[in-house]
Amino acid sequence: MDVIHDLAVTHELLDAADEVYEAFDGLGRPLQATGPAGKVTFRLASGEPEEAKIRARVQDYYSAYASRHSTRTPPQEPDLVAFLSAVANDEVIE
Numbered sequence: 001m002d003v004i005h006d007l008a009v010t011h012e013l014l015d016a017a018d019e020v021y022e023a024f025d026g027l028g029r030p031l032q033a034t035g036p037a038g039k040v041t042f043r044l045a046s047g048e049p050e051e052a053k054i055r056a057r058v059q060d061y062y063s064a065y066a067s068r069h070s071t072r073t074p075p076q077e078p079d080l081v082a083f084l085s086a087v088a089n090d091e092v093i094e
């Protein structure tokens with residue numbers, strides 16, 4: 001799970017659009033990676049947030065990776081934007 005804080009550098013982080021399985025913006029709306037190799041950008045796939053899907057993905061991530069660290073628990077913020085911000089700022093180093 002990666003969080004890209006600055007979409008202006010997306011092309012430096014991704015070689016091809018097909019490297020992206022799922023992506024969401026800071027409001028929880030799904031994004032679609034698009035563009036040729038070396039020039040990947042994101043566009044909104046829907047204007048509706050996918051809160052349940054995001055929370056499930058984050059829970060899966062913490063269950064699989066962060067659970068090895070006893071102090072790591074998924075963010076519990078009830079507000080989706082605050083939740084996404086907390087996820088983005090919580091780094092688990094393997």
